[in-house]
Amino acid sequence: MRLIITEKDNAARRIAEILSEGGASANRRNGVNVYRWGNTRVVGLSGHVVGVDFPEEYNDWRDVEPVELIDADVTKEPTQENIVTTLKQLAREADEATIATDYDREGELIGKEAYELIREETDVPVDRVRFSSITEREVRDAFANPDDIDFDLAAAGEARQIIDLVWGAALTRFLSLSARQLGDDFISVGRVQSPTLKLIVDREREIQAFDPEDYWEIFADLQKNGSGFEAQYFYDDDGKEAERVWIEDDADDAYADLTSVDAATVTSVRRRTRTDSPPTPFNTTAFISAASSLGYSAQQAMSIAEELYTTGYITYPRTDNTVYPDDLEEDALLDEFVGAGHFGEDAETLLEQDDITATEGDEETTDHPPIHPTGEIPPKADLSDDEWEIYELVVRRFFATVAEAATWEHLRVVADAGGRSLKANGKRLVEPGYHEVYPYSSASENHVPDVEEGEELAISEVRMEAKQTQPPRRYGQSRLIQTMEDKGLGTKSTRHNSIEKLYDRGYIEGDPPRPTTLAMAVVEAAEEFADHVVSDEMTAQLESDMTAIANGEATLDDVADESREMLKRVFDELRDSREEIGEHLQESLKADKTLGLCPKCGEDMLVRRSRQGSYFVGCDGFPECRNTLPLPSTGEPQVLEEHCEEHDMHHVKMLAGRDTFVHGCPRCEAEKADESEDEVIGPCPECGSEHGGDLAIKHLRSGSRLVGCTRYPDCDYSLPLPRNGDISVTEAFCEEHDLPELVIDADSDDPWELGCPICNYEEYQARTAIEDLEDLNGIGSATAEKLGDAGVDSLAALRDADPDIVATEVQGVSATQVQEWQDELEA
Helix, strand or coil: CEEEEECCHHHHHHHHHHHCCCCCEEEEECCEEEEEECCEEEEECCCCCEEEECCHHHCCCCCCCHHHHHHCCCEEEECCHHHHHHHHHHHHHCCEEEEECCCCHHHHHHHHHHHHHHHCCCCCCEEECCCCCCCHHHHHHHHHCCECCCHHHHHHHHHHHHHHHHHHHHHHHHHHHHCCCCHHHCCCCCCCHHHHHHHHHHHHHHHHHCCCCEEEEEEEEEEECCEEEEEEEEEEECCEEECCECCHHHHHHHHHHHHCCCEEEEEEEEEEEEEECCCCCECHHHHHHHHHCCCCCHHHHHHHHHHHHHCCCECCCCCCCCCCCCCCCHHHHHHHHCCCCCCHHHHHHHHCCCCCCCCCCCCCCCCCCCECECCCCCCHHHCCHHHHHHHHHHHHHHHHHCCCCEEEEEEEEEEEECCEEEEEEEEEEEECHHHHCCCCCCCCCECCCCCCCCCEEEEEEEEEEEEECCCCCCCCHHHHHHHHHHHCCCCCCCHHHHHHHHHHCCCEECCCCEECHHHHHHHHHHHHHCHHHHCHHHHHHHHHHHHHHHCCCCCHHHHHHHHHHHHHHHHHHHHHHHHHHHHHHHHHHHHHHEEEECCCCCCEEEEEECCCCCEEEEECCCCCCCCEEECCCCCEEEEEEEEECCCCEEEEEEECHHHCEEEECHHHHHHHHHHCCCEEEEECCCCHHHHCCEEEEEECCCCCEEEEECCCCCCCCEEECCCCCEEEEEEEEECCCCEEEEEEECCCCCCEEEECHHHHHHHHHHHCCCCCHHHCCCCCHHHHHHHHHCCCCCHHHHHHCCHHHHHHHCCCCCHHHHHHHHHHHHC
């Protein structure tokens, strides 16, 4: 029997479909899909199915000094027991095995891990196949020409695992123990993560230290034959044209001169034509940048691209290459799109060009080609909206790289008005070239009419605008990844994951990412006491060393030992500063949770969590002061910079996925509830007939509103109401429930006619009833199918599933997302 091992289940299914010509069937063994036809079996792993860790005696953070981890043994243990068991069972039945994991450092290591598991059971021949797209042609070619595992490349991946474990665990434990911050809220440190965080923190410092300067700009609207265009005042500044006027009196003088005349005389006209070259092929960084302009985070973009790769629609999305390989026939690939409804017309137009020559970037590597479509074109209905948008981006980038250059005609006009100079720059797209097939790059024009020297133009309006210089912008995710690449931080496969970890650990928030107070404190502590922790030079050196392993120029042991020596030097710097570091971090952790001062005792009011898991605002003077304020029961609180002027208290935002909302000032919300009176609207359906209970509109101190029984807590009947908008009780009544109909006025032209609160809630329950997977938020037919392939084919299976395992088995689904679905089921 021949055994084929792929990196994930969807790749296994796709390869089995290709090699069996559609004849493969699937059965489950130990909860794992095994695809079979004839004498062949294909099984998909779930990425790494074994992981590196320390022996069990190092598990107790309080009993083991962090520095001890530096020289501790590193062991390998199964992380996916059912997959490991299945692979070993299949290995015992096999006569030969083929590793078909992704072709990069990580994929080679995953393949080596599978090889070692096979070797524990049998000594059958094991070969390796490599491909850059899971298309019929490439897969068949790869299996017709197998190779051997590249143990050097795998060793580079293994070195990264070991170094990241030792650095991350030792420093994370040291900082967390120093700050007495254990449990789920430990302080995370990482070899790539921490220098990346310093980049974000440094930029934030630049923004905070920025001192804006005032300046003025002056514009005039010029007219020719009823056609208007804008010109800008400029002056000579030591041989350079300057538009910003830095002295207000000078700006006033220029403005006065321009407004004193009603015409400007053209003194110079210059025309030129400029060629606008098409973009180069997508590598990973350029792809993430383009996807970010469509609103996708780096993690989202890569997750979707990986799904498109495993289904055979695009090439491998982790690549540094910006030069198409010699064997790529651009015209043949274009021809595949002829007749494809959404792309066919553009493909035909491109094929009509006299010469089809692709652009080239500066990076040429031999592992994978640039990201491009494979020519296997999915029906639009088979992809989700996000998948189609990313697929179209990749297709159109390929189209752009083989399209002709665009041609722009530029017109520069200079005029004199009252002794002052005005200029206008117009541009017109003469030959659209690649812009016709690639709508993601700007092709906006600026109209300036054709004028001649000496011609007089009427001035219809003059404007002077007061402005200030702006601080540098925060890094967007794509720009951050580019900066990480420039500094040698991480690899094309790991950079977007490093950013995601910073979000997950609460170090950054928003997009573009902004560092939290904790992030600033961690970086400050590292800079003061152990600069190597956030040094990009050190991390880049280790990345270079791992590349040397892949090239056979260094060994795993040598590089791992070198990294341990570096870490020992870091701990030498940290050893005498543990108490100072802990105090610094504790203060910052507290600052991230502080809303303002307690009105009763003057201590800080902090976001706290009860033993039951709910959040509230409590006084830091507890137990002497027991002042508290409630917070909504939905979401996780985040303290905002915005604050209430009346109470000098920061506002709170409740993070709840799609249902995230701003709660505002907790004292304001509590006081509003205290001042409001219950408005009775009718009898309680639970206890009204027996005990005389009434339903009333109630405002809770947490900011929520509901229709509830006046006999609470003896009767806890209640119905939810929207958080925002004025509630009006109308004269229209529901005959079934003998209750008035309600209207919610949320400051819009179209108030929400909520109707009878009981009827409305019953309709809501029916509308949101969860009867199958596709009733959950974010699960469409495609995702439901992928979950089903991973064994999560029912609500019961989802409820019992391990989020981490599902995330590794199902492309495009995160563990957090699975947890949210499980929470939705429990709600």
